[in-house]
Amino acid sequence: MADNILQASYFKQDAVIAEPVGLTNLGNTCFINSVLQCLVYTLPLRNYFLSDAHRMRCKSPKACVFCELITFWKQYLKTEKGEQLSPDSFVSAIK
């Protein structure tokens, strides 16, 4: 299976790891922010989701938490050091 989560390429450690970005607390969302920060730095998950393997198979991209996570991930990686990112779209998707 080409996009198997256990595929060795997802465990590559050669990806550039950005400096942590501050996440806006939207009111009792500090626990979500903590989880998001952990997910961003979990390289196998990051490599899998940023490879678009999920998006190619997703049957409901407009109502999918994983697709929203991918969007968040891409925004996170574009955010400059010292800037703050709001996880509002992701938080809305999981409510």
Ligand SMILES: [Zn+2]
């Ligand atoms: Zn999806």
